Amino acid sequence: MRLSAIRAKLTAICGSRAVLHSKEDLLLYEYDAGLARARPDFVVFPSTTEQVAAVVALASESGLPVVARGAGTGLSGGAIPRSGGIVLAFARMNRILEVDVANQRAVVQPGVVNLELSEHVRPLGFYFAPDPSSQKACTIGGNVAENSGGPHTLASGVTVNHVTGLEVVLADGRIVELGGKSSEAAGYDLTGFFVGSEGTLGITTKIMVKLTRVPEHVSTLLAIYNDVRDAGNTVVEITSAGITPAALEMMDGWTLRAVEAAAHAGYPQDAAAVLLIELEGLRETVDEQVLAVEAACARQNAREVRIAQNDAERQRLWYGRKNAFAAIGRISPSYYTQDGVIPRTRIPQTLEHIQQVAARYSLTIGNVFHAGDGNLHPLILFDDRSPAETEKSIQAGKEILQYCISVGGSLTGEHGVGIEKRDLMPMLFSDEELQVMRRLREALNPRGTLNPEKLIPGARTCMEIRTPQFPGVVS
Amino acid sequence: MIAAEHKLHAAPAEVATPAGESEAAEILRECSRFKTAVVPCGSGLHQHIGLAPQPPFVALKSERLTQVEYYDPGDLTIGVGAGMTLRELDALVKPHGQWLPVLAFPDRASGGNATIGGLLATAMHGPLKHAFGGVREFCIGVRFVTGDGMRAKGGGRVVKNVAGYDLMKLLIGSYGTLGVITSASFKLFPRPRQTATFVCRFPGLQNAMAVRDALMASPLAPLALEIISPGAAALLHGHADDAGWRVLLRASGSDQQLARYRDHLGNAASAELTGEDEAAAWSLLENFESALPPDAVVVAVSCPLSDVAQVLRSAERAALERKISWAGIGRACTGSLLIAFLGGSRPEQSISAVHALRASAPPSANAVIRRCPDSLKAGIALWQLREGELEIMRTFKNALDPAWILNRGRYFV
Ligand SMILES: Cc1cc2nc3c(=O)[nH]c(=O)nc-3n(C[C@H](O)[C@H](O)[C@H](O)COP(=O)(O)OP(=O)(O)OC[C@H]3O[C@@H](n4cnc5c(N)ncnc54)[C@H](O)[C@@H]3O)c2cc1C
Numbered sequence A: 001m002r003l004s005a006i007r008a009k010l011t012a013i014c015g016s017r018a019v020l021h022s023k024e025d026l027l028l029y030e031y032d033a034g035l036a037r038a039r040p041d042f043v044v045f046p047s048t049t050e051q052v053a054a055v056v057a058l059a060s061e062s063g064l065p066v067v068a069r070g071a072g073t074g075l076s077g078g079a080i081p082r083s084g085g086i087v088l089a090f091a092r093m094n095r096i097l098e099v100d101v102a103n104q105r106a107v108v109q110p111g112v113v114n115l116e117l118s119e120h121v122r123p124l125g126f127y128f129a130p131d132p133s134s135q136k137a138c139t140i141g142g143n144v145a146e147n148s149g150g151p152h153t154l155a156s157g158v159t160v161n162h163v164t165g166l167e168v169v170l171a172d173g174r175i176v177e178l179g180g181k182s183s184e185a186a187g188y189d190l191t192g193f194f195v196g197s198e199g200t201l202g203i204t205t206k207i208m209v210k211l212t213r214v215p216e217h218v219s220t221l222l223a224i225y226n227d228v229r230d231a232g233n234t235v236v237e238i239t240s241a242g243i244t245p246a247a248l249e250m251m252d253g254w255t256l257r258a259v260e261a262a263a264h265a266g267y268p269q270d271a272a273a274v275l276l277i278e279l280e281g282l283r284e285t286v287d288e289q290v291l292a293v294e295a296a297c298a299r300q301n302a303r304e305v306r307i308a309q310n311d312a313e314r315q316r317l318w319y320g321r322k323n324a325f326a327a328i329g330r331i332s333p334s335y336y337t338q339d340g341v342i343p344r345t346r347i348p349q350t351l352e353h354i355q356q357v358a359a360r361y362s363l364t365i366g367n368v369f370h371a372g373d374g375n376l377h378p379l380i381l382f383d384d385r386s387p388a389e390t391e392k393s394i395q396a397g398k399e400i401l402q403y404c405i406s407v408g409g410s411l412t413g414e415h416g417v418g419i420e421k422r423d424l425m426p427m428l429f430s431d432e433e434l435q436v437m438r439r440l441r442e443a444l445n446p447r448g449t450l451n452p453e454k455l456i457p458g459a460r461t462c463m464e465i466r467t468p469q470f471p472g473v474v475s
Numbered sequence B: 001m002i003a004a005e006h007k008l009h010a011a012p013a014e015v016a017t018p019a020g021e022s023e024a025a026e027i028l029r030e031c032s033r034f035k036t037a038v039v040p041c042g043s044g045l046h047q048h049i050g051l052a053p054q055p056p057f058v059a060l061k062s063e064r065l066t067q068v069e070y071y072d073p074g075d076l077t078i079g080v081g082a083g084m085t086l087r088e089l090d091a092l093v094k095p096h097g098q099w100l101p102v103l104a105f106p107d108r109a110s111g112g113n114a115t116i117g118g119l120l121a122t123a124m125h126g127p128l129k130h131a132f133g134g135v136r137e138f139c140i141g142v143r144f145v146t147g148d149g150m151r152a153k154g155g156g157r158v159v160k161n162v163a164g165y166d167l168m169k170l171l172i173g174s175y176g177t178l179g180v181i182t183s184a185s186f187k188l189f190p191r192p193r194q195t196a197t198f199v200c201r202f203p204g205l206q207n208a209m210a211v212r213d214a215l216m217a218s219p220l221a222p223l224a225l226e227i228i229s230p231g232a233a234a235l236l237h238g239h240a241d242d243a244g245w246r247v248l249l250r251a252s253g254s255d256q257q258l259a260r261y262r263d264h265l266g267n268a269a270s271a272e273l274t275g276e277d278e279a280a281a282w283s284l285l286e287n288f289e290s291a292l293p294p295d296a297v298v299v300a301v302s303c304p305l306s307d308v309a310q311v312l313r314s315a316e317r318a319a320l321e322r323k324i325s326w327a328g329i330g331r332a333c334t335g336s337l338l339i340a341f342l343g344g345s346r347p348e349q350s351i352s353a354v355h356a357l358r359a360s361a362p363p364s365a366n367a368v369i370r371r372c373p374d375s376l377k378a379g380i381a382l383w384q385l386r387e388g389e390l391e392i393m394r395t396f397k398n399a400l401d402p403a404w405i406l407n408r409g410r411y412f413v
Helices: A003-014 A021-032 A051-063 A114-124 A140-146 A190-194 A226-239 A253-263 A282-301 A311-322 A324-331 A345-362 A387-406 A423-428 A431-444 A462-469 B019-032 B086-094 B116-122 B166-171 B205-216 B231-235 B255-268 B275-286 B305-321 B347-360 B374-379 B386-398
Strands: A040-045 A068-069 A084-087 A096-100 A107-108 A163-169 A175-179 A203-209 A216-224 A246-250 A273-283 A303-307 A332-337 A365-369 A377-381 B014-016 B036-042 B057-061 B066-070 B077-081 B141-144 B151-156 B180-186 B195-201 B224-228 B245-252 B268-272 B297-302 B327-329 B335-340 B364-371
Touching: A003 A040, A003 A051, A021 A040, A040 A387, A051 A068, A051 A084, A051 A163, A068 A203, A068 B086, A096 B255, A096 B305, A107 A114, A107 A190, A107 A303, A107 A431, A114 A345, A140 A203, A163 A190, A175 A190, A175 B386, A190 A387, A190 B086, A190 B166, A190 B386, A203 A253, A203 B245, A216 A226, A216 A282, A216 A311, A216 A462, A216 B019, A226 A246, A226 A273, A226 A282, A226 A345, A246 A253, A253 A324, A253 A365, A273 A282, A273 A311, A282 A303, A282 B255, A282 B364, A311 A324, A311 B166, A324 A332, A324 A365, A324 A377, A332 A387, A345 A365, A345 A387, A365 B036, A377 A387, A423 A431, A431 B151, A431 B386, B019 B036, B019 B141, B019 B151, B019 B180, B036 B180, B066 B086, B077 B086, B086 B255, B116 B166, B116 B180, B141 B166, B151 B166, B166 B180, B195 B205, B195 B255, B195 B275, B205 B245, B205 B255, B205 B305, B224 B275, B231 B245, B245 B255, B245 B275, B255 B268, B268 B275, B297 B347, B305 B347, B335 B347, B335 B364, B347 B364
Parallel strands: A040 A084, A068 A084, B014 B057, B036 B057
Antiparallel strands: A096 A107, A107 A203, A163 A175, A163 A203, A216 A273, A216 A303, A246 A273, A246 A365, A332 A377, A365 A377, B066 B077, B077 B180, B141 B151, B141 B180, B195 B245, B195 B268, B224 B245, B224 B327, B297 B335, B297 B364, B327 B335
16 A cells, blocks of 8 residues: 555545644654654544544554554653654544543543643542643643653552553454453453553553542642752651652752752752652641651751642742753753662662763763652753764663662653663563563564554564565555 | 361372472473463462363462562562462561551461462452552562463562563463462552551441441541441351441541541441451451351452442342342442352352342443352353453463463463
């Protein structure tokens, strides 16, 4: 099939206004929030599950890759059509289909923006717990594909802990329902397995999520330190005291100053680090925990602990954190957000190591991260107009990840593997372990059409089958 | 007291006790080559679930895989061999004020004998599921060997990790049909320092459900909330003198926090248990399945929250119509119920009651048979699965156990 024939079929499935194919139109879909770039042959905007199924089936017949796209805020290149093909953009499948308060569930289409769901159900006393910092833009379909987390996942878990059912379109265009509104399904936990599979096993067309009750009371603290090690040690001090804060975020001194310049959150300019700590639950519980956390901070030499006195102060403390990435964007032409995980007891020495890497590569690296669960986000500043500098920052990122792994950690805590880390997977997994993952992928994605070249190195891609089987296709 | 444990249905042709992952892999490669069936075994606690695996088979026991791989209390994570029991794990973490919230009293409940491998394979849970969810929510890593002897790994040692497929989810609840689990890592939780249990008794189910609804509409977050049918209460307490429904609510926290629960429940609570009384009450519940007579037919029902009452009523009606007794307990706020039909000398009546329960329960409910006399298993579907899902499950089974040697004939695949 030639591309023109495919275009005609896509138009027949979704309508001409739902298919983009001109160079200029495709430009926007060449990138996400990560570093990789590639142009699709088509961008299609389905409105229904059936349209998705028809497009996926067509892609499978013609050996064309299909890459789903939510808001394109992914940081690991997941939505990049590395080998061309069809981008399935979910902008039109953005409806909240059902809010079922009695069962504490909502059913949404994949294109629903994360924060919109929370705002929609908040008047009913509920919210959707996973809260990536990108929640104003990112979609729940993207959250499911990446198993996204956020500041509040320390206590409430990541996306997979809040999804009980999915409707997915399989590689051959079959539509299946997995799980449902119950908390358990019989048989294998396919819903759980699909979450985090980065669009390589199927395309999500409907999501059943848990809704969480808005807590009775919330208290937010800012602990200020002169030594970054003390801040790191406080994390363990708090969890060892039997307290699981709702959020426990850390920013180092460099990031603080950058953020303050842009966001005016009232952060101290001369500190070496701050911890942003949020406690929530019953009023009595929170009141007791605030005292215990204050004491823990004091034991680790916090020079000051500020407690937000009202909602406005609370919002202000969070404003800086939530807009940290944007703030960095103002002072550097480009930055590379890394995502590594370490056991939380290793925070102090890992931050030290990161600064050594920065010095060795003559790069500036800031740190703003989910300290409570040891999920680091080193921000590596560079100038993307210089290929040498880009390469240098990628190398520095890799060294940091190597260190994370050496202390028992992982390559990625929430941003996913995508293209970015696919070739780093052997740092964490043996050949045999990767082979098992490849088998599972090929079991459901036998022709490699679903999000090829992502997640697992050496997985079959449709490129291999494209040429011999469908000689007519050019891309 | 530890109740009688259920062991393998048939004598294994051979027993293998690998000392580590590579030995397990070697055994499985060999078995796979000769298409010899393999039954992975922990302590044998849950071998009665599903159909009897077809002999001849090799029993692959995890009893030598009991190592602690790492435990740093500051990280609240632990990695252990698949053969370690829940009770042993609890003894390791308890001194540090931590727990793995599967069983509240693993030292008393027979479930404490369950191995880590068995816990994952069966997705076993108890009343603590209310607050902590199932083991899927806190298992952060797993190592296993596929049917054809490949050494596989999912996750790792850290609490947040999205590198690669989430194989923990696939293995949890797979009843040993996809791989032999050799070790696993978990997120631990701070152990509550003070708890109290409020006992509520009601003449009817409706009153019990009203208490549940009020709790769910409140900001209270108890450790457990269990509903107990009159028959279950009689069975657990060994006498039938009080016919009502009960709700047991266990909360943790300081005096002030516990006072909130007391205030909220008001007159609804007829007793408050602490210390030994509290432990005794919850261990009875955690032991519910093993306290049932051997001929009981037990189903695990999972349903949306708004269907809990209807499921319990369906069970009651199914038993009444067949003039048999029944007992039900469960997590009323997560929709996870355990229902036992006690047909006594007429076990076929119990099976008929399960059919009736399935027919009258809402379509969103799912009833899996956990226990049933072997002679009757052929007459009823043990699992309720939809065709679309089943196909995917078979695909995964083919991918991980190409010779179909693991628990052959036992599960749905
Ligand atoms: C400033 C900033 C802050 C961020 N903060 C966080 C954070 O705190 N925590 C966090 O976890 N992430 C964070 N991210 C990363 C990103 O926002 C998340 O990964 C998010 O879930 C991606 O959603 P999206 O809709 O943009 O998905 P996209 O980027 O469009 O796609 C991501 C992946 O999902 C797949 N996908 C999308 N929709 C579907 C579907 N319907 N079916 C199958 N596959 C699909 C795509 O193919 C791709 O592989 C941040 C990103 C930015 C730019």
